[in-house]
Amino acid sequence: MMSASMQRPSMGLLHLQEGEKNFQLTRYAPSEDIAFFVKHFWIVSWDLSEQKQYLQEVVPNPCVNLIVQQGRSGIFGAAKQKYSYLVEGKGCVFGAKFRPGGFYPFMQQPVSALADRPLDIRDIFDVDGPAMEELLLSQEGEAAMIELAERFIKPKLPVQDESVTLINQMVDWIMAQRDVTKVDQLCAAFHINKRTLQRLFDQYVGVTPKWVIQLYRLQNAAETLDRSPSHDWTQLSLELGYHDQSHFIKDFKAVIGVTPEQYASNSNRKS
Template sequence: MIPKASKPSLGIMNLQQGEQKFQLSRHTPSEDLAYFIRHYWIVRWDLTGQEPYLQHVIPNPCVNLLVEPGRTAIYGPGKEKYGHYLQDQGCVFGVKFKPGGFYPFIREPISGLLNNPMSIQSIFGIDPRQLETDVFAQNEEHLMVSHIEQLIRPKLPEQDEQVAFINQIIDHINQKPDLTKVDTLCDYFNVNKRTLQRLFDHYVGVSPKWVIKLARIQNAAEATDLSQRHNWSKLSMDLGYHDQSHFIKDFKSIIGQTPDEYARLTV
């Protein structure tokens, strides 16, 4: 059995350690936006007089609208972990769209956003510097959320049934940590493999094979965070790997370290 966290890390590596450096809150979207948006997230920190802290995050199959001084933009899914330096005082506001949930806003393949952030002005018609000023002028988090929702709501597209279908598929992947093959997924949902791959390219931006791999590695990273003793052979079997070396290779391709190296950092 893979141990479960008391609350999901949602890809934040070493969350228990990180929470000593920053405060993370998540907010549920209004009902009319919830079809497209998973949640809003806000990170605050005050490291005045302390060393900067590098927080790593495992990529996810979601588009994020990020509001941060000098970096405000719309970011597609990544394929490797990424780091964010926290120093002095600061705050970041994020809109995490559901997998596939941003595609109806642009009707262009989300794969085009890979390593290619999109300007918010082209979609929502507001200068990013102005949005930063407006959001961070709010003194309550619910007011930040309200301001962002007022920005998104006029641009809200019609609901696309493919978004719901994609989320059913990804929920299934996340609930089956030993799921290993796209073919198994296609059989379960009765969908042609090429059709599924094309659907994911357009709506999600990454392949179903990558989403399966990512879910397994995120499970592995969370299990490593939660345990003081590590049995890589057993963990790899729990995740459906036939051999430990394949598990280690996949883990390093996303995390950038072997499981053993990662475990030493969590101590």
């Protein structure tokens, strides 16, 4: 039986505590046969009919998402920078978040191609975007939505690919080893040639391993600042594996869009 995830990490949603005052986010584990490829299903719903609109900021992740939203459905690759989503009126968005590398076996083309434009749902599954929107978003209850989505995915399940397992082991290792800052460290840990690793990530993930390492370090920093805006920047940069505070600030701003100090100030105002 599928169940909503009880974990509370932000998973890329900046200022999540403030955001959850304006929308409801639930995540569900997929069926066992789908779980090799799909990390989880997610559903965001909101009703701000009587309230002002809310701008939710999102840090990208190294995953492909199938997104079903009125008039804006598609299959989207990993973004390279922070992006924003305007929550207004009343609505619902349904998503299937594939594991890092987990969408390549469906696509059989370098996932990096999704950086330029999203893929039409019909290109992979036997339904187009508008039809999927009408069928899925009209379901009564979230369990029914997920059951319907799985009915479209299961007939298209490809053969399980060992490279997907390897990539997820690498990503899990990057997340667990907070002092990892260089691709060479990843190569050494998994005994893989750097050029081979680059090709693997381009083909399966769509972004470079260097970007994935940087992303998780800075997402950790943002989550830390959400919990405790008053922080020692030198200490935080060292905890994240940076030996130079200015390098940490530069990377943080490149991905998050503001300096750590500005981000912490925003967290203080929202709390």
